[in-house]
Amino acid sequence: MTAVVLFWVILQGAGWALVYYPHLPGGFTYSAGINPAAYSPAAEALYVSFVTLGTLGFGDVVATDPWIRLASPAEALTVFALLTAALTWFTQIYPPLSRRRSLALEIKGLADIGYAGHLDSLDPVTASRVLDALTAKVATVRIDFTQYPEGFYFQEEDPTLSLARQLPYLLKLRDAAIEHKELDVQLSGEQLAKALVQLTNKLKKDFLASGDDPGKVIAAYAAAHGQNPRS
Incomplete structure (x- = not known):
């Protein structure tokens, strides 16, 4: 069952990474010292997705595109729904x-x-x-x-x-x-x-x-x- 929940999380992260991918790097701002050109867009999309999914809020990459700013909180909410569903399933x-x-x-x-x-x-x-x-x-x-x-x-x-x-x-x-x-x-x-x-x-x-x-x-x-x- 743990493997199933982990698989769900991976699918969520990968799915949202596809949403962010077309908007990198132009739709985001980066902290000083971070060169977005040093990272592949695919890896950067996965990083942004999983940081958002984990609600870590590092602040090193911040969305500036209005649509992405709306999408990011929606992704964070999905992890709460996912964990709630998983815990409910376990208890049932x-x-x-x-x-x-x-x-x-x-x-x-x-x-x-x-x-x-x-x-x-x-x-x-x-x-x-x-x-x-x-x-x-x-x-x-x-x-x-x-x-x-x-x-x-x-x-x-x-x-x-x-x-x-x-x-x-x-x-x-x-x-x-x-x-x-x-x-x-x-x-x-x-x-x-x-x-x-x-x-x-x-x-x-x-x-x-x-x-x-x-x-x-x-x-x-x-x-x-x-x-x-x-x-």
Whole structure:
């Protein structure tokens, strides 16, 4: 992300340098001891642009052309807009990533103890509560992919934090809940199933364009993130 912001700054500086280039050196005055003929116009345009972009205000090169005097403050304002947009993006993207990682860890914990295989032995109220909580978190992740689609392209190096790897276990948990003897658990399983369909439909429509059912979409999701789906 730092590289992206740096690239934005470089593009801004280079773009404004093209604006200044035709006006050098005639549209500017130079401090005593500075000979504009000693520098290439291209290098001088970049210097003026980045000094203005950084709001440094050295005063060694000052615009005298009226149009350039208006353009220079506009360039300085763009850096504030750029930094504000970057900081806003940083603060917005991390909470969705944290929610996704949290769900991945929770699924991993359930998978490690074989929760789906013990569902019949659990108190139905407790089982329903766990399933409903998972359903709510799956729905939240779907909303995150809608509001912050760039978050899909953030891949996890740690497989324990990768939702793409851990998500397949919810299919097993869904099936165990739907086959449960208690109606409350069955209904919770149905809700989880619908949430998974909505999530995988979102992934298929916006990012993957592959898979005919939740299982295949989730497998494609794992492959896109370089993960082996957890069975």
